[in-house]
Amino acid sequence: MDFEPNDDQTAILDGLDQMLAGLRIQTPKEGETVVFAAALDAELAASGFLDIGREAGFSILESALIAERLARLPVTAETSSSAIVGQMFRAGEMERPLALLQGSPLAPARFLPQARSLLVDIGNDLLHIIVDPARVEPVESLFAYPYGRLAGLDGLETRSLGKEMLAPFRRRWRLAIAAESAGLMRSALDTVLEHVKTRQQFGRPLGAFQAVQHRLAMASGTMNATYWLAMRAAWSDSESDCAVAATYVQDAIPIFTYDLHQFCGAMGLTLEFPLHYWTYRLKALLGELGGSSAQARMASASTWSEAA
């Protein structure tokens, strides 16, 4: 077993870091809650990082590493859907950015205001809808990602991708949730650790109190577990591993985010403190694809089915 990135993976991540450094991504202006970094999104599309899973010698594991790394940024771009779900399709088949939905095609979807393609799991088929931006209504949301909904389906080009595409679609979506959450958790925890090391109460740093240490230690365990479950799921690309990773993270997000905000006190509840850049997004991912109960059902079904 090898838990360290190999030379190729290290080179990819180094290259990504260099590209990000060159973009000089700014911390969002104070008070901004939805921060879509259009320049980053365009650069990612042009650079090929989001298509790495299709390259010879690479797999969806490299895509998950990239999605995790990009989620650490304080701004957002459509990354994990393209890098992980989008790799199900042939190059050029699906114009990005992608938006994903389950259920009604008219429900609110992340990145729909920017999307060129909307993939909808309608239960008995996977639909691909070519998005006309003029037909997208923005949806006001407190959850950091840009949300929108289609005003209607009339006149939009829609094609059936087939029922057999539903299982891989859901599997990759679960993986995308887990990989993106892992990166969000890392940056959120780093922000809080910095705060509790410097913020003093009762004559010493908050981080010196055992009650704080214990729960942040648990948060660190949650973050690491999320990361490794996501990486295992990306490595195996199996139904059960992807479902287990998504179940774990969607179950863990509420306590993880509450604890992190708790130790930043009232300051952590304001838009002046940077924690919300990551926790807002975690809260949005909490309910995707039916939430943890739906992932748990899938994890159970696939686990016992594989055992049988």
Next chain:
Amino acid sequence: MSETDDTCSLRAFRSQARDWLNANIPDSHAPLEGPGSRRFILDWQKQQYDGGWAGLTWPKEYGGRSLSVAQQIVWFEEYARAGAPSTHDGSFVGLNHAGPTLIACGTEEQKAFHLPRILSGEAIWCQGFSEPGSGSDLASLRTKGRIEGDELIVEGQKIWSSYADIADYQELLIRTDPDSKRHAGITWVICPMDLPGITVRPIRTMAGPSKFCEVFYDNVRLPLNDAVVGGLNNGWKTAMATLGFERGTASLALQIKLIEQVEVLVRDCDDAMLAPRIADLRADAAALKAMSYSFALSAAASGSPGSEGSLIRLFFAELAQRVSEAAVDLYGIGAPQLAGDHGWAYGYLEAFSETIAGGTAEIQRNIIGERVLGLPRGKA
């Protein structure tokens, strides 16, 4: 319960409350911030006062009705059931902190002037306790008050003062003995918010509105006799009375509303996987109801809420977070139940503050450990 609180009279009281609420609840929701919020809060408070439904347990001589806690509970139950405006707005500090503190510790003049104004919708209060360097460690506060003749000159800064931008008065904690440390030398004062030298800066929260404020005091001059509540340099004791109310009975209306909200989730739940979780919440809500009613009745009998209030405050805060989280899972992003200033999305984000405001969950646990369970005091 007393003879007047028997089941029969409570039933009649409940019927009166229900009828009045049905006929008088405002058609629109309260704005969450700004002048519109102030107007709404004061108008609704005045309407309740004129209808005889304000200050039910406050003394008659100060505008209240001197009714029992059982009747107060019935009113809150009907209030929640009717979907009346949130009580967690700009009226909260006046009705639940400042008012009860003045009743317990104020002079006759202070009670006669302020209490009727709070009840009749003439004045909004805010709290000025926390400072940038003094959150959980409240006793380290540094905003100072210097006595000059018959005036107190206030210099310093407060933070997390909810609704300070629309308030008329502030319950303000200041250090009046410069040589004192920690709990000694602190004074609880009434600070009119329109005095020269006061600057208020709203802070946007992640839930959306700017109800939190920073307040800066630059040579603010308070009349010494009118301002001091509970005695000069005795403010820690007065503040503990205030926080006793906050951690005790102040949240009773909010607790009852939460219990009602759980029932809404029970009615709306159509997801077999979520049903056991919501059933757990219903059990928690039933436990909260028993604990909070019992505590409110015993606090009324003893005259002041004890440290057991922290048990309920903590239980309520964490339950409120679980309930709002379940609501978001049940309805899903984009659902109408989540939308708007009073939707579950706002409630979900707002619930984060429940384990921070009025003493963090960690402080509540310390109080429970040391004062309720009698465990040895830990190193601060």
